[in-house]
Amino acid sequence: MDSANHLPDDIHRLAYHIMAPANWINDPNGLVQYKGEYHVFYQHHPDSPKWGPMHWGHVKSKDLVHWERLSIALAPSEAYDRDGCFSGSAVVDDHGVLTLIYTGNIWMKEDQSELKQYQCAATSTDGVTFVKDPANPVIAEPPFDCCGHIRDPKVWKHEDQWYMILGTREGNHGKVVLYRSKDLRSWNYIGIAAESDGTLGYMWECPDLFRLNGKDVLVFSPQGIEPQGDKYNNLHQTGYLVGNLDYQTGKFQHGGFEELDKGFDFYAAQTFHDEQGRRILIAWMDMWESYMPTQTKGWGGALTIPRLLELTPENKLLMKPVPELELLRKEHDHAQSIEVTPLQSDYLSHIKGDCLEIVAEFSLAACDASEFGIKVRCSEDYTEETVIRFDVNDSAVIFDRTRSGIGEEGIRRAFLDVSGKKSIKFHLFVDRSSVELFVNDGELAMTGRIYPNSSSNKVDIFAEGGCVQVLSWNSWKL
Numbered sequence: 001m002d003s004a005n006h007l008p009d010d011i012h013r014l015a016y017h018i019m020a021p022a023n024w025i026n027d028p029n030g031l032v033q034y035k036g037e038y039h040v041f042y043q044h045h046p047d048s049p050k051w052g053p054m055h056w057g058h059v060k061s062k063d064l065v066h067w068e069r070l071s072i073a074l075a076p077s078e079a080y081d082r083d084g085c086f087s088g089s090a091v092v093d094d095h096g097v098l099t100l101i102y103t104g105n106i107w108m109k110e111d112q113s114e115l116k117q118y119q120c121a122a123t124s125t126d127g128v129t130f131v132k133d134p135a136n137p138v139i140a141e142p143p144f145d146c147c148g149h150i151r152d153p154k155v156w157k158h159e160d161q162w163y164m165i166l167g168t169r170e171g172n173h174g175k176v177v178l179y180r181s182k183d184l185r186s187w188n189y190i191g192i193a194a195e196s197d198g199t200l201g202y203m204w205e206c207p208d209l210f211r212l213n214g215k216d217v218l219v220f221s222p223q224g225i226e227p228q229g230d231k232y233n234n235l236h237q238t239g240y241l242v243g244n245l246d247y248q249t250g251k252f253q254h255g256g257f258e259e260l261d262k263g264f265d266f267y268a269a270q271t272f273h274d275e276q277g278r279r280i281l282i283a284w285m286d287m288w289e290s291y292m293p294t295q296t297k298g299w300g301g302a303l304t305i306p307r308l309l310e311l312t313p314e315n316k317l318l319m320k321p322v323p324e325l326e327l328l329r330k331e332h333d334h335a336q337s338i339e340v341t342p343l344q345s346d347y348l349s350h351i352k353g354d355c356l357e358i359v360a361e362f363s364l365a366a367c368d369a370s371e372f373g374i375k376v377r378c379s380e381d382y383t384e385e386t387v388i389r390f391d392v393n394d395s396a397v398i399f400d401r402t403r404s405g406i407g408e409e410g411i412r413r414a415f416l417d418v419s420g421k422k423s424i425k426f427h428l429f430v431d432r433s434s435v436e437l438f439v440n441d442g443e444l445a446m447t448g449r450i451y452p453n454s455s456s457n458k459v460d461i462f463a464e465g466g467c468v469q470v471l472s473w474n475s476w477k478l
């Protein structure tokens, strides 16, 4: 990703995603555009490829694509954050000062079974070095019993006041609470904005609340939702509620919970509003307790590509790759009207690569197949392959990594409404150990880490149980 890649030899190091120079990374933090540049911070353990005392790693970019690595922005140092600078957000205050609001974590017992969490601030005038605020912690005690679990402040401005939402729990019910401040230092508790009705998990992490298309959207990462068929199959989820926040009572009236990305590896998503008025999301491209073979090579974790959010009139969040990613495009391949039949392969034998963008449109009108789709990272004999398929009868998109290489096996399925549609568009971003799929201009997103052999570089299209026509194929080496 940049010249400071300290682990250049691992075949699974990503080419264009945000990673740490080495060692561990989890949530994106403090996404902000400051003095025209995009800043991304992330949870980082600089001394080990495993999670540990959290620091804030830091990169910045002029275009959301090419990232420059900066020095670590926050490290545990004070009584209120001695065991970790946990997740949080960034704002530019009323005087133009870049302000990070984060959670200071303290273990109360050596076995980490009890903790205390404080909300803290740190500021910078150059966007590189940060000073912890003398007023810290800016929130010390929540007015309810959450067993110490209250974290991940997301701060934004509404009219002339600052608001903060925090993820927390009471008993086994996850919830988010709202605070208000005039100066980012002195905070008043308003109340519970939203909480689990018993079906939405025991703890809500990494909340984010923003306005989009005339509605308020709450994105958060609940822990402990039980799997239900094709839904909620990862250890934890990230999803959203759409509604309306009453800034006086703090109550968020909302509809039902919907997962944001229906793949394997997507958690702790955060968003920001950029100077072009866009709402952009980045998530951790992994999941707690997932098998990470790269840890034996000295690193673990990465962030997703930046994704543009849009809200439909039906309250569905669409997630699309930001257009800036076109800057990565190199060699282009184009084909159209390819008739794909069962039992045939090697349609695209001239295209090879481990870093690719693919946009392929499959006809639903000219289709009698029961399944069709795209294969990437295939070995010569197809014993290794990562498959994106559409199951016509079930109207489901399937991300199949059972033969993707080393790592965890698995399939994720997601229903796709194609009623009235003449085609399906798959938009894929393949990096050395990841696949991000966007279907029909952001209606469905599925993300997964894969750990194939470096020689598994073939790409193909396929049909089963009948034929399908690929209306158009465009791919770029990245």
Ligand code: FRU
Residues within 6 Å of the ligand: 026, 027, 043, 054, 086, 087, 103, 151, 152, 205, 206, 267, 268
């Ligand atoms: C989410 C999370 C946050 C916490 C951080 C610690 O993945 O558990 O709630 O602040 O990671 O690294």
